[in-house]
Amino acid sequence: MDDRNPPLERLRFLAFFTKNTDEFFMKRVGGLKQQIDAGVTKTTPDGRTPKEQWVEVLDAARPLFTQQSAYWQSVLKPTLADNGIEICTPAELSDENQAQLRTHFEESILPTLTPLAFDPAHPFPFISNLSLSLAVLSSTGSDEPTFTRIKVPPNQPRFITVPGEADRYVLIEDLIERNLDLLLPDLDIRDVSKFKVTRNAEVRRNEEVAEDLVDMVEDVIEQRRFATVVRLEVDADMPDESLAILKDQLEVADREVFHREGPIDFEDFFELIDHDRPDLKLPAWSPKPHPRLGSVTSEASDETARIFDEIKNGDILAHHPYHSFEGTVQRFLNAAATDPDVLAVKAAIYRTASDSKVIQSLINAADNGKQVAVMVELKARFDEKNNLEWVRQLEEEGIHVAYGTVGLKTHTKTALVVRQEDDGVQLYSHIGTGNYHSGTAKGYSDLGLLTADRDIGFDLTKVFNFFTGPTIDDRFRKLLIAPVTMRERFTEMVRREAEHARAGRRARMVVKVNGLEDPSMVEELYRASMAGVEIDLIVRDICRLRPGIDGLSENITVHSIVGRFLEHARIFYFENGGSPEWYIGSADWMTRNLDYRVEAVTPVEDTQLREQLRFILEASLTDNRRRWLMQSDGTYEPVSSDDESVRDIQEILMTATEAALDNGYGPGMIVDTDLVEEELLVEDAAETETDASPEGSNEASSDTDDEQTYSDGGDASAFDVYADHWYRPDSETYDWAVRTAEGERRYFKTRDGARNRLRTEYE
CATH class of the missing domain: 3.30.870.10 (Endonuclease Chain A)
Structure with missing residues (x-):
């Protein structure tokens, strides 16, 4: 957890962690359990069976939930209290407040509750997916305790405001527990524990034999309600008797039980984030009109x-x-x-x-x-x-x-x-x-x-x-369409970069995706790295590739950016020996996207828009606030700003967007070159040179330094004096390339543009 973020932003992260891990268990863990139940023993490319993956996933997840609970209890909850937002238990309140909340419970919450007993006369109740519940052990005195399930109503606020104190709250489950005598009168309450169930969302469906797709999807939704339980979260101090009943009735293995300290479900904590406390959040951002469309305000x-x-x-x-x-x-x-x-x-x-x-x-x-x-x-x-x-x-x-x-x-x-x-x-x-x-x-x-x-x-x-x-029809003019042409075209472009590298031409790739999992694409990237291609991968989520391994991936760097906005855009940059190609679209480099989904990726051909994409990628690659780097063992380390000025990709883009709107800059964001390093090819750079020649400027022109004509076809001494710093690239677009003092390369369409850059760099 990054303590540099304001408290409510950190709380937002805790809530997102719960939301995302809930979905992970429903999808990924559910799918593994489904394979195990079906007897699947086939191994994945890393040599693991579904059972082995299932065991490793559960073991890896357990400490993450422990860290989440510990951070809330020891850091974030006290920090919020210090800033005037306090989450209390009913017992911590005054007698007057407790009486007021008891009245609120009796009038507004009690009528929505339904106690469901489990005994010889009552079957075990159905526990819905992701529902938060109370497990109550009660008796009438000397009798054996009865198990009762009480579902916390999902249509009620999770945080109940303490009357007269706008910034003090109690959790609804704690308020229910405190007033159980109103719901279960004349019973001896022996224990109250919370629990939450997660069910499998990977329901099997056979589209080939389905007579109606709508009916099939409706069946899937219904089946999902009663799907296998894949995780049981319980209070850390839940008694063995209650836990044994839940494990037996829900058919849950010991490994699938997660003991939680403090609140079990953090997703509802999004309610607190909406609190009107701008001092505890990042500055609010309001999306801006696009400069080219902002003037269109009427529907006439x-x-x-x-x-x-x-x-x-x-x-x-x-x-x-x-x-x-x-x-x-x-x-x-x-x-x-x-x-x-x-x-x-x-x-x-x-x-x-x-x-x-x-x-x-x-x-x-x-x-x-x-x-x-x-x-x-x-x-x-x-x-x-x-x-x-x-x-x-x-x-x-x-x-x-x-x-x-x-x-x-x-x-x-x-x-x-x-x-x-x-x-x-x-x-x-x-x-x-x-x-x-x-x-x-x-x-x-x-x-x-x-x-x-x-x-x-x-x-x-x-x-x-x-x-x-x-x-x-698989004959497309420009779009890359999966599952028809996309895999083949992306593979061709990766291999083309490798050929450029082998031929000594500049070869560079930057790929920004949500996931990189496809084994074939990973192998192509390894081969390109071994050929000498410089590769940056900006991957938000799963990444099967391992960077920085000698002889395999030493030319590959894997970045991940975690900021206030979820990085969801897909951008593909291929330098192509000086004739770069840019693409954006819906597809990640995952097998499901390339082979089992209809996806569309489009080229971006406008030079100004390509410059926008270049700005986004370069700002991403130089971020020292939100960026993480994958190590060769698959772990991630944050990029430290040290003594440098902070470069936050999302802050940079917000500033650039506002500047473009203020100045009416049509492309959409004003590129601040002082904030990024020019790592990618700057197109049409010569057009900005102050003394660029008109069209046809590759012809000889006068140079006041020396009127002698040199073998390069020109008459400017700069090309001989700095002969080691320029060359003619193998490109249909650019005729001149200059090596900068920093060891980078800049490409130019005109001779004068290249000459000016040489003088700027070395004179």
């Missing part, structure tokens, strides 16, 4: 048309949450719904908000006579129910809805608008890295490209036809 037809005109004038790169989702993507869809010249709107939805304005825009488009087709992925885990509801609403509006593809998940974040214009039908596309979800767009760092590129539009047309038709 002439204003909506301006959005399409703006996109047609040049691609727009939106970077959330720095740029507003509502002011970019949502505005694009709103315009499509209301513009009279729009003929059709198509969108692929993986996850969206429960009150989605994106869906409403699509409904409005249909109401306005547009042809609307929507791909809603019903198999988006944990969003199946929400997506089913949207499917029904869309279909009720007469909109054609595709549910997905058999055997594949549709993970693309794409939209296509078809518009009739004076010069014919124009295609407008959006390809993003994040979901069409206004909520996550405020907390996830994602990119989206708005473009009128016809090749991209034609490619998206084929993708949407695949969603509704029987087959897919």
Whole structure:
């Protein structure tokens, strides 16, 4: 835990840790247990069977939960109390406060509780997934104790405000325990312990034989309710009698029991983070309008048309949450719904908000006579129910809805608008890295490209036809589409960098993804490293590759950034011997993304937008506040700022976004070159040189230092004097390369640009 973060930000991290580990146990541990129950013994690439993985995962997770509880009890809870936010037990309150809370319990909480006894007359109650419960042992005197389960109502606030003291709280489970005599009168309460159950979310489904995908998904949701228990969290002092009942009835092994000190479930602690205490949080950030779209404030037809005109004038790169989702993507869809010249709107939805304005825009488009087709992925885990509801609403509006593809998940974040214009039908596309979800767009760092590129539009047309038709056309002009062309193209580009390195040309790759797990891509990266390619991988989550191993991966560095925003964008940079290629899109380098999902990755070709991406990557690679480096053994160490000035990638991007808006800088972020090191190729650098020659400047030109003509084809003495510091690169784009005093390389299209850089560096 980083104590430099304000207290409520650290509490947010504890809550996210619970949320993420809950999902990890439901998905990953649940999947392993499912394989074990099925008798699977096949080993993974690292040589482990499902049983061995299961054991190691549980053993590795246990100390993490211990650390979470200890940090709350010994550090964060006292820190919050020192700052006026106190979490108390009822016993710590005055008699007056206890009486007031007892009245609140009796009037507002007690009616929602249902005690469920377990005895010969009552079967063991069903325990729902992730529910927090009280296990009560009670008796009428000398009788054997009876086990009673009381579910903590999930629709009640977890934190109950102490009357008259706005910043003091008690946990609802503690208040229930304190007043059990009102719920279980005339009983001797022998023990009260809390517990929480986690169930498997990896329910088997056979899409090949399913007659109706909607029915199948509904069955999956129902089966998940009663799935196998994969984890049981209990109070550290739960008596053996209660624990034995839970283990027996829930069929839980000893290894699956996690004893917790203090609160069991921290996810509800998000309630405290919403507290109006800005002094205990990072400064609030409000997403900004994109400079090129900020002036469009009206929904009138002439204003909506301006959005399409703006996109047609040049691609727009939106970077959330720095740029507003509502002011970019949502505005694009709103315009499509209301513009009279729009003929059709198509969108692929993986996850969206429960009150989605994106869906409403699509409904409005249909109401306005547009042809609307929507791909809603019903198999988006944990969003199946929400997506089913949207499917029904869309279909009720007469909109054609595709549910997905058999055997594949549709993970693309794409939209296509078809518009009739004076010069014919124009295609407008959006390809993003994040979901069409206004909520996550405020907390996830994602990119989206708005473009009128016809090749991209034609490619998206084929993708949407695949969603509704029987087959897919694999002849794409620009987009990389999984599972059709993406793996092959990425593999080709990695191998191409290796060939550049072997030929002595500059070879460089920077890949920013959420996960790197695919064995084949890992092997390709190892081979590229051995060929001499300099590789930086910015991986937020799982990374199978190990960097810094001599003879294998000494040219690979693995970074991970943990900040206020979740790093979710995927960016791919290939230097390609001086003719760089840039891509963004929905896919990680994981087997599921490359082979079992429909994904879309688009090239970014506009030079100014490439400069934006370069800025993002360079600021990431030089961050000394939020960045961690993977060691060769797979562990991570934080990057220390030492005596350097702090470089926080997300703070840098917020500042750059505000500066662009203030100055009307169209690309979206003003690049502050003083804050980053120019590690990646700066394109069109010569165009900024003060004495750059006009077009055709590779011809000989006058040099006042020396009028002698030299063998390089020019007449400037700088090229002979500094002959060891320049060369002609093997590039169709750049004719000159200069080695800087720091050992880096800068590429130029013009001879004068290279000459000026030589003089700047060495004279």
